Amino acid sequence: MLRPITLQTKIWDLLEDYPQLEETLLEISPAFAKLKNPVLRRTIARVTTVKQAALIAGVEAGNVVILLRKAAGLDGGGESGSTATEKGDMTIEERGKYCGDRPHWYSPDRVKQSFDASAILNSGDVPMSQIIKAAQELSPGEIYEFTTPFLPTPILDILLRKGFLVWSEMGQSGDTYSNRVTRL
Structure with missing residues (x-):
């Protein structure tokens, strides 16, 4: 079949x-x-x-x-x-799991490290191990932020399973996502 x-x-x-x-x-x-x-x-x-x-x-x-x-x-x-949907090839339900109102735990001054993964992804590589490693190094309350050209559902799913909180926000231009990760 x-x-x-x-x-x-x-x-x-x-x-x-x-x-x-x-x-x-x-x-x-x-x-x-x-x-x-x-x-x-x-x-x-x-x-x-x-x-x-x-x-x-x-x-x-x-x-x-x-x-x-x-x-x-x-x-x-x-x-x-x-x-x-038109942007990101995600159904509305899939996107809603990660994109929503700003969570109570997010504050820009808590961002410990930022990383733009777009160049790596566009070259065909996957920065998954870098992102997981950086998230695991967070102290409670600290935030790791990474930017991607699409909603990175697989990595966000892995981070959730590992006990992290995640929140993504589409950029104003509609062609990037800012993804935030923390542990409480």
Whole structure:
């Protein structure tokens, strides 16, 4: 049975189930030409999701999913009947988990360290270990702040599971998120 095409689908799985979509990816962005390299295809494609690949290619991930679904002859709608919001490819419910009113624990003067993760993410690397390490070094009440070009749900989920409090806020331009982490 063919797997559904979602933001979380691994590129390797996508091309295993739908080999014809390699051409569609190349039409979407020349950055996907790296998939022609057999070494990169066997290594990077196995761990890279459609969402991550779209970020690396500099294209809107939600649009990539829709185009891939159409090319595969599948329904082009959003996952599980929900539609992605215009910015960040997150459903409103997913974004609401982290973005809301300013929490009582946040104060700019409590920010111990700030980090702009955008350059690292845009180069294709993932600064997850740096972010977790910095958060673990916080004293109670201190805040670690990091900026990303999208809402980094996986890292925020990990931080929550580790007992941290998190809060994200979309920048005024709509193309960045300021993510705050603390422990009480």
